[in-house]
Amino acid sequence: MISFERVAKRYPNGREALSAVTLQVAPGEMVFLTGRSGAGKSTVLKLIALLERPTRGQLIVNGENTAKLPARRIPAFRRRVGVVFQDHRLLTDRPVFDNVALPLIVADISMREIDRRVRAALDQVGLLGKERMLPLELSVGEQQRVGIARAVVSRPPILIADEPTGNLDHQLASEVMNLFRRLNEVGVTIVIATHDLLLVRESGLREIVLAEGMVAGAEVPLPSMQAER
Amino acid sequence: MSAFGLASWGSRHAHALLSSMGRLARHPLATLLTVLVMALALALPLGLNRLVSNVRAATGDFSGAIGLSAYLHLEVPEERIQQLARSTREHAGVAHVEVISSAAALEQFRKESGFGAALDALSSNPLPPVISVTPAAGASSPAEVETLRRYLAAWPEVESVQIDGDWVVRFNAILDELRDLLLLAGVLLGAGVIAVVGNTIRLEIDNRRAEIEVTKLVGGTNAFVRRPFLYAGTLYGVLAGLAAWLIVLAATLSLQPATTRLALAYGSHFMLNGPDVRDAGLALAAGTLLGWIGAWLAAARHLARIEPGFS
Numbered sequence: 001m002i003s004f005e006r007v008a009k010r011y012p013n014g015r016e017a018l019s020a021v022t023l024q025v026a027p028g029e030m031v032f033l034t035g036r037s038g039a040g041k042s043t044v045l046k047l048i049a050l051l052e053r054p055t056r057g058q059l060i061v062n063g064e065n066t067a068k069l070p071a072r073r074i075p076a077f078r079r080r081v082g083v084v085f086q087d088h089r090l091l092t093d094r095p096v097f098d099n100v101a102l103p104l105i106v107a108d109i110s111m112r113e114i115d116r117r118v119r120a121a122l123d124q125v126g127l128l129g130k131e132r133m134l135p136l137e138l139s140v141g142e143q144q145r146v147g148i149a150r151a152v153v154s155r156p157p158i159l160i161a162d163e164p165t166g167n168l169d170h171q172l173a174s175e176v177m178n179l180f181r182r183l184n185e186v187g188v189t190i191v192i193a194t195h196d197l198l199l200v201r202e203s204g205l206r207e208i209v210l211a212e213g214m215v216a217g218a219e220v221p222l223p224s225m226q227a228e229r
Numbered sequence: 230m231s232a233f234g235l236a237s238w239g240s241r242h243a244h245a246l247l248s249s250m251g252r253l254a255r256h257p258l259a260t261l262l263t264v265l266v267m268a269l270a271l272a273l274p275l276g277l278n279r280l281v282s283n284v285r286a287a288t289g290d291f292s293g294a295i296g297l298s299a300y301l302h303l304e305v306p307e308e309r310i311q312q313l314a315r316s317t318r319e320h321a322g323v324a325h326v327e328v329i330s331s332a333a334a335l336e337q338f339r340k341e342s343g344f345g346a347a348l349d350a351l352s353s354n355p356l357p358p359v360i361s362v363t364p365a366a367g368a369s370s371p372a373e374v375e376t377l378r379r380y381l382a383a384w385p386e387v388e389s390v391q392i393d394g395d396w397v398v399r400f401n402a403i404l405d406e407l408r409d410l411l412l413l414a415g416v417l418l419g420a421g422v423i424a425v426v427g428n429t430i431r432l433e434i435d436n437r438r439a440e441i442e443v444t445k446l447v448g449g450t451n452a453f454v455r456r457p458f459l460y461a462g463t464l465y466g467v468l469a470g471l472a473a474w475l476i477v478l479a480a481t482l483s484l485q486p487a488t489t490r491l492a493l494a495y496g497s498h499f500m501l502n503g504p505d506v507r508d509a510g511l512a513l514a515a516g517t518l519l520g521w522i523g524a525w526l527a528a529a530r531h532l533a534r535i536e537p538g539f540s
Contacts, residue, residue, distance in 0.1 A: 049446070051537055079448030091440050106449035108241060150447070 001027040001158065001189045002048060007057035008213075009043050017043040019213040020057070027157075030180065030190040032200045035210035041193040044210070045160045048191065049081050050074055062157060079107055082151030082188075086163035088143050090135040096122070096146050097131035103154040121153040122146075125179060141172035145179065152183060159183060161192045165199060173199055242456070249460035252433075260465075263429050267469035267516065270422045272476040274415035275512055279477055279504060281407050287492070287499050288401075294394035295369050299360040299381040302388050303331065310358055313384060317360060320380055322368030329359040357388060371398045419519055422469070426462045426523025434458065434531045446537035455528045459521060466520020470513040477504045477512075 002025040009018040018040045033041050046052040059066045090099050104114045122128045125145035165173035184190050200207050209216045253260045318326045334356040339345045381390045481503040492499040
């Protein structure tokens with residue numbers, strides 16, 4: 001589903017964020033991306049969402065070689081990758097409904113279908129009935145769930161999340177994590193970049209550790225932990 | 230495109246248009262100021278055009294003041310004079326030809342000058358016969374009057390040709406000059422309108438940076454992101470065109486009473502012509518086009534720079 005083959009990324013300012021990353025994420029898999037700040041987690045996510053292109057190496061996402069995709073096809077590509085941010089990036093002057101509907105509006109879906117799908121997505125994150133509220137009227141945890149609803153409303157096969165629980169306490173973080181688990185159960189491939197090692201250990205899922213622009217190690221959970229799931 | 234596709238295309242544009250209108254309506258003061266600046270820039274050439282048209286209409290009567298006097302040699306016989314007059318009458322652009330014989334001229338001079346006694350002292354009549362020509366109202370441009378002068382001057386019997394009321398001819402030339410100036414002002418002010426719209430749209434793009442980033446992130450195409458800004462620019466243009474027309478209309482109405490008094494003082498019933506439907510169409514078309522161009526330039530320049538990113 002996602003395949004990095006010796007991918008390097010150097011930014012225009014000369015900083016080399018990734019030197020040679022090789023990693024695979026299988027369809028339907030949910031993995032964590034960990035590592036210290038500056039290890040390259042955000043860059044990996046940016047490359048998957050095609051917000052940046054690799055400098056060297058090959059990166060295939062959803063069967064597309066991202067280095068060669070023409071610019072005019074980038075919008076269609078991005079519709080197939082949902083993105084969740086730590087600061088959720090909601091439009092604070094628009095009600096919840098409009099925020100969640102945005103990916104469908106840009107994809108030219110009919111208003112009736114948009115209405116149906118937005119409600120379904122809000123139901124999924126437990127926020128049905130709050131469509132007309134403004135994001136700032138919601139709690140932090142609810143805002144993050146609106147962000148997740150926006151990321152999954154167009155049913156992308158891949159979901160990436162950058163520190164989705166960074167601003168949440170452990171209780172709320174676990175709730176958000178359970179939400180990701182449920183989405184994963186219906187077949188969405190998920191990559192979550194996080195600092196929250198406790199959460200990673202609790203989940204028993206694969207952890208890809210980045211250090212200095214390389215994959216430092218992949219912690220495969222113990223068989224006993226997997227059995228617990 | 231299928232019927233459904235067409236309907237969705239239509240609704241997409243309707244959506245963009247409505248949201249742009251809503252946005253302008255939500256900031257009435259800022260919108261008003263932008264529209265006003267654009268409207269004034271459009272109203273100036275439109276008003277100048279009105280001014281030139283009105284001055285032309287008002288001075289149309291002056292064409293009657295233009296005349297040419299062809300002074301003949303003293304010894305030209307009467308039949309030849311009549312012959313010349315007949316030929317001149319048939320010349321294009323001639324409204325009226327009158328022959329004033331030496332005797333008639335002398336008589337007139339005697340009556341009007343008060344030098345009757347002095348004239349009696351002369352042994353012969355010193356005044357030459359004159360053919361007086363009035364050009365047609367539609368043929369009083371500098372070039373046409375000059376053509377007529379040359380025609381008359383070409384006869385060997387003609388001693389000299391004098392143009393009467395040539396100030397009217399010069400005045401018409403000034404009006405022509407003014408019309409050229411108007412075109413130049415129109416071009417410059419049009420560029421001004423584009424700059425005003427472009428700057429407004431640029432600010433709008435800066436204000437909505439977060440929204441643009443998110444829209445691009447979730448797969449919005451450049452066309453989708455650009456659309457509301459193009460609509461906004463075009464709307465500014467439409468409103469400005471309409472306002473420009475109203476400004477010129479208001480100016481005409483407010484000047485009407487003073488103009489009527491002035492005209493009456495000169496014994497004329499001249500009325501100012503306000504901007505007509507053609508002017509309204511012109512103002513609207515110019516506003517719309519310039520607004521669209523300004524928005525397009527700003528969008529093309531500034532939208533490409535905004536790309537989504539993390540943290």
